[in-house]
Structures are given as C-alpha cells and as structure tokens.
Amino acid sequence: MIVCVCHRVSDRDIAIAASSGCASFEALQDELRVATACGACHDCACEVFEESRVAGGSSLGRGKTIAIQPLLAA
Numbered sequence: 001m002i003v004c005v006c007h008r009v010s011d012r013d014i015a016i017a018a019s020s021g022c023a024s025f026e027a028l029q030d031e032l033r034v035a036t037a038c039g040a041c042h043d044c045a046c047e048v049f050e051e052s053r054v055a056g057g058s059s060l061g062r063g064k065t066i067a068i069q070p071l072l073a074a
C-alpha cells in the first residue's frame with residue numbers, strides 16, 4: 001500500500017527501514033522523504049512506522065514451537 005503519494009513510499013518501504021535500524025520518525029523522513037511534502041500522509045506514516053518497530057521487536061521469538069509433554073502418572 002502506498003502511504004506517501006508525493007514520494008511513492010509504501011508501508012513495506014517503511015517496515016524495511018524500521019527493521020533496518022531507523023531509530024526515529026525523523027530519521028525515517030531523512031531516509032525516505034516520507035511526509036516531507038504536502039504532509040497529508042504524516043499520521044498514517046507515523047502509525048505504520050510505530051507498528052513496524054513493535055512488530056520487529058516482538059518477532060524475535062516468532063515461529064518457535066514449544067512442545068509441552070503431559071506428566072504421566074506412574
């Protein structure tokens with residue numbers, strides 16, 4: 001999905017930048033120029049950036065399966 005029409009920045013572009021260590025929204029703006037023209041995308045871009053940062057941090061353990069064995073009475 002295109003978030004910033006002025007600079008053709010997608011939600012995927014923002015997620016990649018966030019997971020690549022972009023530390024703040026201002027740094028994201030420097031890198032992608034998102035929300036630096038008309039500003040209409042600012043709130044949406046901020047939201048996507050924050051969600052991407054949260055998802056990146058919590059995805060470290062994602063995909064691991066823990067097997068729980070029931071205790072058997074002897």
Ligand code: FES
Pocket residue numbers: 003004005006007034035036037038039040041042
């Ligand atoms: S739509 Fe992003 S600056 Fe205009």
